[in-house]
Amino acid sequence: MKIGIVGTPDGWSSEMLADTVADSTGYRLLIDMKEVRLDMQNRACWFKGTNLMTLDALIVKKVGAWYSPDLLDRLEILRFVHENGVPVFSNPSRIISVLNRLSCTTTLHLAGIPMPPTTITENIDEALNAVAEYKTAVFKPLYSSKGRGMIVVSHSDDARSIITEYANKYRMMYIQKAIDLEEDKDLGVVFIQGKYLTTYARCKNGSWNTTTASGGYYASHTPSMEVIELARKAQHPFKLDFTCVDVAITPEGPVVFEVSAFGGFKGILEARGINAAQLYVDAVMKELS
Structure with missing residues (x-):
């Protein structure tokens, strides 16, 4: 069985997934989307001499090292491959629905999922109104991960200048109330094909956020059934084959930050001792058999 991995060369989770597939099938192919050529007329998609249309399946770990609207174009290439008969895990159309933070948030709100108070605006005065209401707000780019590009803005005299500078870089401002x-x-x-797998914690370490890029670290955590069921409900509309739901526990109860199609395996392994890559590959191979 030939299963290709769409990922980032030298990326920890991408390499681990490619190694896991190789151990299970004897075939290893880690595909960097920036090196792919799609030939629509001939229904071929080439990566370094391999026509991806001849593979039994693709598993998407990452479509690029950095989140940006460019990733949507790469996912459209994978959508073409998928619609021409090659199973792709997760379905590229479903990944597209969570890649943009605003699109993901809209779906979650429409599903009745509790989230931090959120404002969307292109207007600086309206952004200032949101900060005044929230007291402290987090501005988040629509395409980002691990806290990149996010800033904390408090209701203060210099808020206008900070927001103006931010708006020059990010036209559409996604603003959430800072949560304790x-x-x-x-x-x-974490869920594999809609089935609950495990939960781990990301802990702060001297920063305002919990990302490992800011010094955060992973820890074991046993969640309540309320948290598991909230996360299950949150991931359900997206129908991803592998997903991680980011949940925060607040004094008012649990809230969801986002649903991710590109959650890594490292936190699961370090915090819980679970080889999620192997379990994911097993689930894919079972579906293909």
Whole structure:
């Protein structure tokens, strides 16, 4: 069985997934999307001499090292491959629905999922109104991960200048009320093909956020059934084959930050001792058999 991995060369989770597939099938192909050529007329998609249309399946770990609207174009290439008969896990159309933070948030709100108070605007005065209401707000780019590009803005005299500078870089401003996290951590609740796998915590370490890029670290966590069921409900509309739901525990109860199609395996392994890559590959191979 020939299963290709769409990922980033030298990326920890991408390499681990490619190694896991190789151990299970004897075939290893890690595909960097920036090196792919799609030939629509001939229904071929080439990567370094391999026509991806001849593979039994593709598993998408990452479509690029950095989140940006460019990733949508790469996902459209994978959508073409998928619609021409090659199973792709997760379905590229479903990944597209979570890649943009605003699109993901809209779906979650429409599903009745509790989230931090959120404002969307292109107007600086309206952004200032949101900060005044929230007291402290987090501005988040529509395409980002691990806290990149996010800033915290408090209701103060220099808020206008900070927001103006931010708006020059990000036209559409996604603004959330800053949330007090219980025990200074948030949770990654993991699902494979809609089935609950495990939960781990991302803990703060001297920064306002919990990302490992800011010094945060992983820890084991046993969630309540309320948290698991909230995360299950949150991931359901997207129908991803592998997903991690980011949940925060607040004094008012649990809220969801986002649903991710590109959650890594490292936190699961370090915090819970679970080889999620192997379990994911097993689930894919079972579906293909």
